[in-house]
Amino acid sequence: MQHKGQLEVFNLHKLTQDKNEYTNFIVSKVNDHALRIAVINGEFHWHKHEDCDELFYVLEGELFIDLENNKTVSLKPGEIFTIPANTMHRTRSNQRTVNICFEKVSNDINGTSEK
Numbered sequence: 140m141q142h143k144g145q146l147e148v149f150n151l152h153k154l155t156q157d158k159n160e161y162t163n164f165i166v167s168k169v170n171d172h173a174l175r176i177a178v179i180n181g182e183f184h185w186h187k188h189e190d191c192d193e194l195f196y197v198l199e200g201e202l203f204i205d206l207e208n209n210k211t212v213s214l215k216p217g218e219i220f221t222i223p224a225n226t227m228h229r230t231r232s233n234q235r236t237v238n239i240c241f242e243k244v245s246n247d248i249n250g251t252s253e254k
Contacts, residue, residue, distance in 0.1 A: 200236030
């Protein structure tokens with residue numbers, strides 16, 4: 140079975156160029172993982188993914204990731220950060236920011252638990 144994104148060329152910048160409101164969608168699937176792209180301008184809610192690490196890679200803007208231990212990570216274009224499974228976190232930005240996420244397909248983008 141061919142997954143979405145296989146044998147297809149996508150331009151990530153073109154997929155998000157007209158989006159200014161929050162959006163998050165799967166671009167491609169790789170085995171049991173998904174490559175998601177998100178546009179954020181503001182805050183996403185506190186949440187955790189109980190059985191899935193989550194890798195963030197910033198394409199545009201600056202993404203802040205607040206962690207449960209009162210630490211904040213700042214990611215700029217070209218930088219990555221991985222959040223271990225079961226770690227409470229939230230993403231936010233002060234401007235339009237575009238990032239890709241690599242995580243299990245089964246992961247709920249809204250998180251399994253909120254703060």
